[in-house]
Amino acid sequence: xxxxxxxxxxxxxxxxxxxxxxxxxxxxxxxxxxxxxxxxxxxxxxxxxxxxxxxxxxxxxxxxxxxxxxxxxxxxxxxxxxxxxxxxxxxxxxxxxxxxxxxxxxxxxxxxxxxxxxxxxxxxxxxxxxxxxxxxxxxxxxxxxxxxxxxxxxxxxxxxxxxxxxxxxxxxxxxxxxxxxxxxxxxxxxxxxxxxxxxxxxxxxxxxxxxxxxxxxxxxxxxxxxxxxxxxxxxxxxxxxxxxxxxxxxxxxxxxxxxxxxxxxxxxxxxxxxxxxxxxxxxxxxxxxxxxxxxxxxxxxxxxxxxxxxxxxxxxxxxxxxxxxxxxxxxxxxxxxxxxxxxxxxxxxxxxxxxxxxxxxxxxxxxxxxxxxxxxxxxxxxxxxxxxxxxxxxxxxxxxxxxxxxxxxxxxxxxxxxxxxxxxxxxxxxxxxxxxxxxxxxxxxxxxxxxxxxxxxxxxxxxxxxxxxxxxxxxxxxxxxxxxxxxxxxxxxxxxxxxxxxx
Numbered sequence: 001x002x003x004x005x006x007x008x009x010x011x012x013x014x015x016x017x018x019x020x021x022x023x024x025x026x027x028x029x030x031x032x033x034x035x036x037x038x039x040x041x042x043x044x045x046x047x048x049x050x051x052x053x054x055x056x057x058x059x060x061x062x063x064x065x066x067x068x069x070x071x072x073x074x075x076x077x078x079x080x081x082x083x084x085x086x087x088x089x090x091x092x093x094x095x096x097x098x099x100x101x102x103x104x105x106x107x108x109x110x111x112x113x114x115x116x117x118x119x120x121x122x123x124x125x126x127x128x129x130x131x132x133x134x135x136x137x138x139x140x141x142x143x144x145x146x147x148x149x150x151x152x153x154x155x156x157x158x159x160x161x162x163x164x165x166x167x168x169x170x171x172x173x174x175x176x177x178x179x180x181x182x183x184x185x186x187x188x189x190x191x192x193x194x195x196x197x198x199x200x201x202x203x204x205x206x207x208x209x210x211x212x213x214x215x216x217x218x219x220x221x222x223x224x225x226x227x228x229x230x231x232x233x234x235x236x237x238x239x240x241x242x243x244x245x246x247x248x249x250x251x252x253x254x255x256x257x258x259x260x261x262x263x264x265x266x267x268x269x270x271x272x273x274x275x276x277x278x279x280x281x282x283x284x285x286x287x288x289x290x291x292x293x294x295x296x297x298x299x300x301x302x303x304x305x306x307x308x309x310x311x312x313x314x315x316x317x318x319x320x321x322x323x324x325x326x327x328x329x330x331x332x333x334x335x336x337x338x339x340x341x342x343x344x345x346x347x348x349x350x351x352x353x354x355x356x357x358x359x360x361x362x363x364x365x366x367x368x369x370x371x372x373x374x375x376x377x378x379x380x381x382x383x384x385x386x387x388x389x390x391x392x393x394x395x396x397x398x399x400x401x402x403x404x405x406x407x408x409x410x411x412x413x414x415x416x417x418x419x420x421x422x423x424x425x426x427x428x429x430x431x432x433x434x435x436x437x438x439x440x441x442x443x444x445x446x447x448x449x450x451x452x453x454x455x456x457x458x459x460x461x462x463x464x465x466x467x468x469x470x471x472x473x474x475x476x477x478x479x480x481x482x483x484x485x486x487x488x489x490x491x492x493x494x495x496x497x498x499x500x501x502x503x
Contacts (some may be wrong), residue, residue: 015376030485034101036273036471037315039284041076041096041104043273044071046364049094049106049114052087054202054350054366059087066176066452067206074267104362112333113352113366118286125236127359129333133347144188145218145345145386146375147201154191156444156495157487161193161468167460169449170194179434180205181369184465185446188377192465195369204366205450208431209350211351211361212313214336214375216254216399216412217391218320220383224392227327228319228412230254235319236294244298250319252302254314254411255403261299262309267471278311282360285318296435306406310362313412317359344378346371363431375429376446379439400427400439422461438462442502443469470495 051062053444063080071078084097092108106116109128117124132288138147151159162184173179175196181203182193195201222228228235230251239245245260252258265272273284279297282289300307302475324335333353342348349371352364367375378384379399383391398409408417416426428438434451436458447462470476470484476492486492 003156022417036270037098037101038104039118039273040071040075041083041098041101042106042285044068045094045096045104045285046106046114046116048085048087049092050106050352050364050366053092053108054113054352055206059089063351064138064176069176070453074435088326103233111350113350115353116286117355121286121355124353124355124357126333126353126355129331131172131334131337134342135345135347138345141345143190144377146347147370149360151190153189153286154186155189156470156472156499157186157191157485158468158483159191159485160483163479165191165464166194167257168462168464169456169458170196173201173249174407176452178456180452181448181451182398183369183373183448185377185380185448186469187376187444188380190373193370201368202348202371204350204368205435206363206433207365207367207370207372207435207450208354208433209364210367210372210429210431210435210437211363211365212412213399213429213437214340214351214365215313215316215320215361217340217375217378218336219250219316220322220391220395220399222323222327223395224390225327227323229481234315235322238294248298248302250316251411253316254399255303255306255405255479256308256312256409256412257303257403257405258309258312258315259298259300259302259305260296260309260315262296262307262311264307264309274415279309281310281314282354282358282362282364288356289314289357289360290321290356294318296349303404306409308409313362314358314360317361321358331358338389343388343390344374346374369448372429372435372448372450373446376437376439376448380441380444400425422457422459423466433493434458442474444499445469469502473495473501 036393048062048068051057051067052059086095093105097103102119108114108115109124111131112128115124119367130376141148143149164279166182169179169182175198180199181195183190222385223230228250231249233246234248234253239248248258262278265277271277281292293311296311309460321332324332330338336351348368350366351359353359368395379391379396382396383389399413400415401410402415403409408415410427413427416422416424423440423442425442426438426440428436430436434454442465447465449458473493473496476489479491481489484492500501
């Protein structure tokens with residue numbers, strides 16, 4: 001009967017990739033509520049839509065890569081061969097059907113990527129904005145504002161050792177179950193870069209919760225422009241006193257310590273694919289994510305308990321949207337490009353919204369590995385890029401300072417603790433499936449990586465890159481300076497003296 005759904009969602013010129021239904025679907029459906037199945041279809045339609053229309057794969061390629069087929073590993077009853085799949089290349093939409101759930105659709109709308117639609121809807125509830133970067137062509141512009149690079153400028157790090165680390169990262173590597181791109185910067189210069197077959201410096205990668213650190217950066221811009229203060233109560237009208245949530249500050253939200261009663265059920269939990277799972281707001285259905293994120297009541301004293309929940313991030317997203325719409329002339333959906341990405345040389349980022357036009361930086365963000373390296377460089381340079389101060393003085397310290405509720409978490413950035421084999425000033429943007437952008441100020445390092453469910457310990461690999469940096473003047477002796485790219489021993493020693501010796 002599931003194929004009866006196909007006729008409802010058939011499109012002129014659509015490409016059907018599905019197989020005929022089997023009895024397995026009928027047998028399994030009794031264990032899965034219709035509401036849950038509907039949400040799963042919506043989530044997968046969005047994922048498939050993005051792989052095709054944002055990343056640029058053909059439908060056949062999209063069905064073969066890890067971004068899509070991973071669901072068969074996570075949901076025992078899910079079988080792509082039993083799902084009715086319709087890809088409308090002309091209309092740029094993907095619809096999935098699985099009886100008895102209603103068919104679910106995701107639609108592509110240019111620079112905003114793909115959004116999942118509510119049941120029965122055929123378009124989003126916002127006006128898409130065409131956002132083109134205000135930048136010269138990357139292949140005509142020097143790094144970091146463009147892609148022209150001079151690898152001969154690398155100083156202070158052993159490029160051979162870095163290459164050996166990348167060899168280890170990509171040995172026996174399957175990009176559908178491993179690494180998709182690494183970029184290593186030292187003092188802002190590319191000291192190493194690697195991609196597997198099928199991926200390159202122009203490949204957009206789904207970076208998941210690395211988008212939280214992008215959101216922290218947007219808040220920093222608003223703070224620098226005088227529109228927000230982190231220790232003020234969160235300006236959300238639903239939380240005004242005498243509501244207990246009026247105690248929640250912007251800092252609390254960015255520390256993931258709001259105290260909101262937000263649930264986070266694992267993927268196999270019966271309530272994961274329901275509105276009760278607040279952490280997956282924006283992932284599981286076509287809802288107004290900002291509105292849903294601020295609905296939970298207060299459970300803990302704000303600032304006292306760290307709980308990694310997307311409702312905190314989405315509440316900040318609501319604040320950003322309302323501030324931009326009130327204080328700036330630029331369109332909200334264009335704000336990240338105009339006020340951040342244009343200023344750090346990022347041309348190809350796609351930040352996807354829900355069907356109500358709310359940016360889902362809890363995980364619907366596509367950037368290249370080089371673009372993440374640029375983002376890390378902004379922080380390595382204390383909020384300054386290409387000679388322009390983008391983030392206010394002290395913002396980098398704010399996001400990289402341990403919160404009162406968790407010594408390993410700052411403000412939408414993760415921090416090194418004693419359990420990590422890394423310099424103690426290391427901090428990073430982190431997303432699911434092994435996506436990370438690490439900043440290590442004392443060593444002048446940025447390591448950006450995109451991956452999909454890797455098996456290798458990235459932090460140990462980064463520790464070896466740390467070891468490749470020249471540390472003391474004694475490292476320059478006995479022709480050691482050659483390892484680190486210097487032309488003489490005195491130049492090597494001068495570099496170390498100016499920077500300071502490292503442990």
